[in-house]
Amino acid sequence: MSDSTDKPKLGARAPLGLKRTVETGKVKQSFSHGRSNTVVVEVKKRRILGRPGEEATPAPEPVAPTPAPAARAPEPAPAPKPAQPRPVDSVQTRKELQERLLREAEEARLASLEEARRREDKQARAATEEEKKRAEDNRRAEEEVRLKAEEEARRAVEETVRAVEETASQPTAAEETAEAPRPGQPRPPRQAFTPVKRPEPARPARGRDDHRRERGKLTVTRALDDSGDARARSLAALKRAREKEKRAHMQSGPAAKQIRDVVVPENITVGELANRMAERGADLVKALFKMGVVVTVNQTIDQDTAELLVTEFGHNIKRVSDSDVDIQTETDVDAAETLQPRPPVVTIMGHVDHGKTSLLDAIRGANVVAGESGGITQHIGAYQVTLADKSKITFLDTPGHEAFTEMRARGAHVTDIVILVVAADDGLKPQTIEAINHTKAAGVPMIVAINKIDKPGANAQKVREELLQHEIVVEDMGGDVQDVEVSALKKTNLDKLLEAIALQAEILELKANPDRAAEGAVVEAKLDKGRGPLATVLVQRGTLRVGDIFVAGPISGKVRAMIDDHGRQVREAGPSVPVEVLGLSGVPSAGDTLTVVENEARAREVAAYRQGVIDRKRTTSAPASFDTMFSALKEKQAVEFPLVIKGDVQGSVEAIVAAVNKISNDDIKARVLHAGVGGITESDVNIAAASGAPIIGFNVRANAKAREIAERNGVAMQYYDVIYDLTDAVKAAMAGKIGPLIIENVVGRAEIREVFSAGKHGKAAGLLVTEGFIRKALKARIMRDDVIIYNGSIASLRRFKDDVPEVRAGLECGVTFESHTDIKPGDMLETFEIEERERTL
Template sequence: MTDQSDKPKLGTRPPLGLKRTVETGKVKQSFSHGRSNTVVVEVKKRRILGKPGEAPPPAPEPVVEAPAPAPAAPAPKPAAPKRSAADDVTARKEMQARLLREAEEARMAALEEARRREDRSKLAQTEDEKRRAEENRKAEEEAARRAEEEAAAAVAQASEPEVVPSEQAAPEPEEAREVRRPANAPAHAPKRPDAHRPSHGRVREERRHSGKLTVSRALSGDEGNRARSLAALKRAREKEKRAHQTAGPSAKQYRDVDVPEAITVQELAKRMGERGADLVKALFKMGTPVTITETIDQDTAELLIEEFGHRINRVSESDVDIDTDTDVDAPETLQARPPVVTIMGHVDHGKTSLLDAIRGADVQSGEAGGITQHIGAYQVQLKDKSKVTFLDTPGHEAFTEMRARGANVTDIVVLVVAADDGLKPQTIEAINHTKAAGVPMIVAINKIDKPEAKPQKVREELLQHEIIVEQMGGDVQDVEVSAKEKTNLEGLIDAINLQAEILELKANPDRTAEATVIEAKLDKGRGPLATVLVQRGTLKVGDVIVVGAASGKVRAMIDDHGRQVKVAGPSAPVEVLGLSSVPHAGDRLTVVENEARAREVATYRQGVLDKKRTTAAPVSLENMFANRASTTIEFPLVVKADVQGSAEAIVNALNKISTDEIRVRVLHSGVGAITESDVTLAASTGAPIIGFNVRPNANARTAAERNKVEFRYYDVIYHLTDWVKGAMAGELGPEIIENVVGRAKVQEVFPAGKRDKAAGLLVLEGNIRKGLHARLTREDVIVSKTTISSLRRFKDDVKEVVAGLECGVLLADTNDIKAGDMLEVFEVEERARTL
């Protein structure tokens, strides 16, 4: 057993004096099997403060104990016990570590405050706030620097070798020394010089707790060297952040709000920078209960904007759209650009072959049936390093609209006419398109290598359409070429260059780009693609664009050789990737400043298209009944093509097939592969799906097998229209033709058997044969349609009775026969229907 005579009893309260409030002692712990352990414990004791002037009760003898972090001031004693040199070194090390930690904490607090001030200064908008923030930052840095210098001086002073009493090993705060000074102690007692202490409350709290002696601290001497934990720093920062947030609300921003004629509450809240619920609440107070998705007019929006202190800017819906007509480039900014040449003519007159000869590439072999199905855009570099852009338009009549688009974006038209074939319907169409567009024309008389070629006949035929070539005394250039033999191609190029010089084609390349969509399609791996022809400006990768009702960002551009390019100048044809949807051929491409503006314009244009599509003409009562009485049969179809232009051409060709008896109803026409949704749409009406240069995906094939949907694949438009004509004729069925054989009058009716009646007839014209169809009329009103089941003359069965004779007949399935009725006998002929 350890001697515990010097240990104070637990629970006793020592008198007020200069004693420590924490005492230590040893306690023995007993365990099982006779084991025991002696540990050092601390006992906190209440401190009782006496009244002023009252003498403190006599204090017991002090207990010899280990050095405590926060000892009381030394009481007047005869002499203090001497300490060893090791104790002095330990005390000085603890003091140095504590002072260094306090200096580091002060520096961290100062730097943290400086960082917070810098963050607040970034949010300030005026120069005065920035200047004040800079001054505060410098002051904080100076304060931190002074704190570090004073801490270093204190450390240097504390490291001097001097004997420090045990009770003064850890300095106490000034307030504690004032409270613990005895009443009879002299007021002028000398004070030990203290190091600089920061006034931060958290630091004082850490110092007060750091004076406690624990078992772990007694066993490990590096406790004082440990820096402040990251969790403590994080808590301090969060506390400062909360204090800063509750300092006061930030200044409200007032905006100029653009308001169209109609706007939803949600969109108005977004433009005002307010909460949508606040706008709904304000409208409810005004007596207009609406939801956040409802549309309000301009006047109501103005009341809301003024209620929240903003300013309204009234705009019309048309102001949202981009008006490029008023944007005219200055003459000094214009530079020469390559000409855009469109090749037109009749099908199979050699347009694509001529372009192949100029380009040195074989494009025609890639087209189905040897005819061009799309508009191809190519740029050719000539021997003199100049460039010419060619547009190859289809010659088939189904692609009339595509040719019209080609004529509207071109500078020069090359009309290809076969020398052995002369002018054809599509050639005349191309002449009319060129005249309507006001574009100069060059006539290329092709196939002059054939023996039956007659170039002079072609020139004479052109006179009928007011096209007078130079050899006939006119102003239209004509060139005799052979695409197959590559004859006189230089003459055609010279004619194009000459015409381009006369036109003086110029554009401004140093501006945002504007272009026209030549063709558009949906690619399976790359998404919507648009082949565009830049008309002015320079299109760059990364530009935000609006194309019709589609918006997007140029992710990549591919030229006619399949190479990726970064920029595309005027007259350059490129394929653009990055659109949100497939645009229509002929749409305008415009570069805008940001994506928000692009979405706004695209949304407005889509709304205009939806309004046009859903708005129907008013239907009168007469028209409604006429439409209801109509017996026109509808032939539903779903059309999917590889490019937008082909889909439009197919739909136009199918609409021309329609007749008064049956008409084509295109349920859906689109671009890209046949999908499961297309099959679902076709299955609901039993419509076949026509795929033009496209195929169905796996899900679509599975759904088609399940729903019994028919797929029809084509790559030439002739075959497609022929099949549709045949299918529509089959839908109508064979054509029924009635040929009247004879007419007779009922003279008398008499019974024949138990139920039937026989009629005695006088044949008036033609003849009557057994088994023919008959129509019984009474006063020119049809009573019944029947057949002649029995024909007799007197009592003999006969096959035929001619005009002027009498006979008796038995009509099938009718007994409504009266004397005076007329009987018309006719034959029925079925013919295959054609459209």
């Protein structure tokens, strides 16, 4: 091999030697989360061409010392090669190197951040709650490692930049050649070299003409932008453009006919149909006349005729049923941000002789003392009281429970709080228990007012203990029901009662939207001789104003005038304000909902639909029975079955309630709305009618008034005298078993006038037949105060000492009964027949 120091010929390559032209090495790369990688880097030397006559020697390179084997003797060091001039580094090359190093460091940092984000997303999706906590700890550790790696990368970049600057300050290649190391001197350290990426060519800048050509229409941002040198369009140019568009629009001809989707109910007037089609009413009348139908604008046409008109005029028809005409209040819910606080509505209930009226008068007197002027007219059923802190309370005066139950039956929960008045010297009475059941059925909170505490025999603690029997636990005994001891006569603790009402209202957070069309409930209505139909309305939401058009049940009207509880005329009434409204077309029912509509046509349409529903229900509805009620509930898979239970004694009632509750299962559950002792009254029928529940009587009967209301409202009543028969019937009905339908037909009623001794038969009764007829061997029952005291049959029937088979109404007769002697004058006799029918579904 030739010597490496021999000079090559001019234009020829240097001979091959032992020296390396490609330097290799390893570089360790550090990433986030403690990761690293080792790569191999090759550095190629640049060929240096010198001037003619000079040697082209490469730059001196450091040689890594190689440890010699222990057995080999050290060889003499070779003679140093002559130094070669270093390449001349330009300023542009150093700048590009610096930018590349910074860019690579930034890309490495972004890559590490992206990798960390991906790992965190993957861990967050796959981890549970416990794994999330562990991942959070790992993330914190990784964050520390990442920050440490970024800091190391930043330091490495700074060191690289500093090395580049030091290299730039070193002497040029000519100086290095002049100061080349002499033989025997160590070579300077070699500078690491990295390939440089070529710079991207600069993009041509967009010219001014191009900007103006792609500018498009003038915008506010471009008009106010002073950065560009392009001029904005002048106002004259904009005006000319608008005029050009206007001329083009006028020359295009008449506008195309607008096709509408017309909503048509089953019956509609010609004028209303013309409004919905946006056509003239005369055109519709003319089109109908051509079809052979002679009508006026105010006449009503059916849906099929309306469809012909809509199609004739090129519109689309959308049929709706009559039920869609009615106002849907369930879907009309106010937004939460529109609600504002409103006064509470309080109803005072209780026994007649326990001081309801006296307490109302006392509160009214306290209101006058507080600064309210004037009294309250007797025919108004509601009024407001202003407290010392300017807050108001609306009191609802319902003489009976009928209005309260009617409102609940129609879903109008008018009352917010119920005050139960109980006399401290009398305790709980049957009407008090009825009021408690009404309150529970309505689902409103209760405040107990123990009245007459000034009387000598008053015992408030006894009243609290009696309330426990009906699951009413007052606060003094660890419950959540407030109780206040008051005296309406001495006006004692009236302020505490008002404070209790205010506290309960604050807990309820009563709110309503006053800025909408009014909606309220009719408390009572009547026909005044001079002013016509009147209705006392309690506004529930919105504001009722004079001139509003409204619908109340099947009655429509327009508010002509409003009178408040002090007899003064007012122009508007907000939520929880009671007013008397004039301007109705008829007398609505208590509990009807008053709703303000947009126009009179809409009011007449809704009122006519509701009246039609009432007429059809009155003429076609069949009374519900106990068995059909259970069958319907079985078909609908009802989860609750309401019941009203009345018995002769408290023990029997408790046993029946417990037995009915045990029958309940997961599919159907019995819900006892009211259970009491005594005969079936009008209040029981009202509760059953409000919830659609049958009434079960155990050894009791209903009075004449209750029977009349039950027949009118279609309330089913069933009577039993054996508790096992009652539970078996309820169990069979709830399970949906098919059995015979037992119908009891009452054939006669009579009044016992006198009682005589009848020898071996015990006693005989002298009767006056009032209804139907009395026949021998018929089933009979004797009732005293609507409670059954005998259930058997008639043993003998006589008239003027002669045995007769039958006695008609209006005649007197004598009867004897089998094994019964407890007969008194004034008892009522009832005969009936049992009929079994096959049940049909």
